[in-house]
Amino acid sequence: xxxxxxxxxxxxxxxxxxxxxxxxxxxxxxxxxxxxxxxxxxxxxxxxxxxxxxxxxxxxxxxxxxxxxxxxxxxxxxxxxxxxxxxxxxxxxxxxxxxxxxxxxxxxxxxxxxxxxxxxxxxxxxxxxxxxxxxxxxxxxxxxxxxxxxxxxxxxxxxxxxxxxxxxxxxxxxxxxxxxxxxxxxxxxxxxxxxxxxxxxxxxxxxxxxxxxxxxxxxxxxxxxxxxxxxxxxxxxxxxxxxxxxxxxxxxxxxxxxxxxxxxxxxxxxxxxxxxxxxxxxxxxxxxxxxxxxxxxxxxxxxxxxxxxxxxxxxxxxxxxxxxxxxxxxxx
Numbered sequence: 001x002x003x004x005x006x007x008x009x010x011x012x013x014x015x016x017x018x019x020x021x022x023x024x025x026x027x028x029x030x031x032x033x034x035x036x037x038x039x040x041x042x043x044x045x046x047x048x049x050x051x052x053x054x055x056x057x058x059x060x061x062x063x064x065x066x067x068x069x070x071x072x073x074x075x076x077x078x079x080x081x082x083x084x085x086x087x088x089x090x091x092x093x094x095x096x097x098x099x100x101x102x103x104x105x106x107x108x109x110x111x112x113x114x115x116x117x118x119x120x121x122x123x124x125x126x127x128x129x130x131x132x133x134x135x136x137x138x139x140x141x142x143x144x145x146x147x148x149x150x151x152x153x154x155x156x157x158x159x160x161x162x163x164x165x166x167x168x169x170x171x172x173x174x175x176x177x178x179x180x181x182x183x184x185x186x187x188x189x190x191x192x193x194x195x196x197x198x199x200x201x202x203x204x205x206x207x208x209x210x211x212x213x214x215x216x217x218x219x220x221x222x223x224x225x226x227x228x229x230x231x232x233x234x235x236x237x238x239x240x241x242x243x244x245x246x247x248x249x250x251x252x253x254x255x256x257x258x259x260x261x262x263x264x265x266x267x268x269x270x271x272x273x274x275x276x277x278x279x280x281x282x283x284x285x286x287x288x289x290x291x292x293x294x295x296x297x298x299x300x301x302x303x304x305x306x307x308x309x310x311x312x313x314x315x316x317x318x319x320x321x322x323x324x325x326x327x328x329x330x331x332x
Contacts, residue, residue: 005317012309017075019305020298024071027297034087034292061087061295074298083302084295088287093295096284097303103175104273104280107196108265111203115261119208120254123215128242130220138212146209150268154202154275161198171195173277199276203265211257218250225249255318260311266304 058064061084062073077084083093122142126135162172171177175195180188222228223246231241269282277283281300288296 005313008313008316012306012313015309016302016305020075020302021071023301024074024298025067027292027294028067028070030292034294057087061085074295078302083299086288086293086296088291088293093299096296097281097299100279100281100284101303103278104266104269104282107199107203107273107278107280108269110196110200111207111265112261114200114204115207115211116258118204119211119215122208123212124219124242124247126212126216127219127223127246130223135216142209142212145205146213148206150202150206151271151275153205154198154272157198157202158275170198175278199272199278202272202275203268207261207265211254211261214253214257215250218253219246222246222249252319255315258311258315258318260308260315266307 055064062070065073074084081094083097085091086093086096089096122138126138129135157170158172160166161169171194175192176188177183177191177195180191183191219242223242225246228241228246231245232238266281269280270286271282272278273280273282274286281303284296285300287293288300
């Protein structure tokens with residue numbers, strides 16, 4: 001196992017390099033110029049002065065060099081944990097990430113916990129009650145949830161649950177109320193949690209709808225196996241047969257999805273954070289793409305790629321712990 005982990009860690013480096021090369025080339029080849037529109041103090045600038053300012057900023061950010069040279073400079077800076085300088089925010093990208101990343105991590109971890117807390121027992125109960133009312137009803141509800149786009153659901157939640165015209169139960173945007181800074185800790189925490197309810201639901205409902213069906217399918221396959229019949233013939237309680245035998249052998253698909261679902265949620269948070277005006281990494285990435293803030297785009301792509309690769313590695317390691325028959329050691 002140790003040899004396999006070392007090999008996979010070494011493989012992450014060229015894979016991540018390939019990801020950054022592709023994103024860098026695509027971002028630079030995209031049409032548009034972040035310095036195309038220059039404005040002075042009065043909101044206008046003559047063409048000659050605008051051209052001079054644009055040229056100075058191009059040199060300042062290194063855009064006057066060939067693209068391969070730009071990438072090498074960027075890669076050397078990243079090796080020193082320097083992700084560049086934001087064109088729009090006029091701040092180092094590392095500072096922006098340090099501010100925005102914790103918000104996105106909290107949002108996604110809460111959704112991740114909800115996905116597994118709902119999907120695992122729901123999938124097991126659906127398989128145990130196969131073709132009964134609970135199984136059929138939950139299948140219909142889960143298919144409906146999986147088919148609903150999160151962008152539409154978020155807009156509907158804001159319109160019906162946040163607006164004064166209807167229920168007005170939740171705040172429509174942001175992470176806290178205007179007077180949150182003056183609140184004691186526990187009221188501040190409750191206010192923050194209340195603001196996160198709708199974004200977390202939007203991030204999690206499609207995930208547990210999909211994962212529940214995967215758990216159900218794995219459980220149904222294992223409940224039909226001979227070892228389950230043998231366990232029941234020995235007189236073991238149904239709870240022991242289902243949880244200790246069938247469920248344990250059904251977790252491989254769950255681990256596979258777990259290795260990719262958290263990095264995928266970081267991509268989905270781009271939409272959710274934009275809808276609910278949450279100042280996290282997703283909203284930062286969306287604004288960077290629209291304004292062609294290349295250093296932020298590259299930083300977000302690098303972090304997302306690293307999360308995917310590390311998630312896949314943890315998934316492979318979890319396979320060996322979940323099923324002793326799986327081994328990554330070479331055999332003579």
